Amino acid sequence: MKKIMLIALFFMHSAQAEDAEKASQAALKFNKWYVTQVAMDHFPITDNPEIDKYVTADTMKKLRHAQDPRFADDEFYDADFFLKSQDIGDDWVGNVSVVASEYDPVCTNIYVTFGAKEDNTVIDCMVEEKGVWKVQSVARKEISRNEVLK
Template sequence: MKKLLLLIFIAASAIAQDSDPEKQAVAFNKWYVKQINEDKFPITDSHEIDKYVTASTMKKLRRTQEADYSDDPFYDADIFTKSQYIGDDWADFVTVVAGDTDPVCVNVYIEFGKKKKHTVIDCMVKEDGFWKVQSVAARDFN
């Protein structure tokens, strides 16, 4: 009986994590920054990113990497961090600072870093029962 209760608890915890847009946003951003710090390019290096980002967004991002896509630069910052660099403490400090819901998505305000903080807003939507990033907006204004 104890083993059964333990299995139920573990399954419920896994389901709860996937059903929480804030936890999924933090998990994605920690994973993503780690990939970038390891000199990996998550959009094309594997399909692991697909569990964090919507299929329609990934289709668009992968299209930008195709040979026949225009050579003109289309964006001057990382699409998910909205930054041209990754702070040295970002991988260790990814936190949710706020959230709100609108008719399109759950907006999760993610803060990177402890020294010099950088904030983005992840638009999270449910796809196939899992919360995923649909888009990211910059929160810092210089």
């Protein structure tokens, strides 16, 4: 019985690792695309339907609703939803990296940094939608660097 449980745990862990890798690749591809769009002064939420390939339908519905002039006063964002920043750094376009991932029952959390010094970090909550890994939500992660480790 113990052997069966160990084998089941091994396969479950392997599946989670494979999912984390696929989610990481999808998050990296999205964030590179998105920050490039922003750098070119494009606003993908309303101006580029390609974003639908990267972000869940439910999230896009809510974001587009928030951008609708009829409702914009009800919902205010003081920073870009995906970058969690009001501006982008000069070096963000060429410096987007996935630095970590975590699995939980709700989503696979992918930690994405921007900039050569990795001065902006977000956590993309990635879920599968119709067999494709997509961003469901985003949180900002403030990293306190230990100066001794530099």
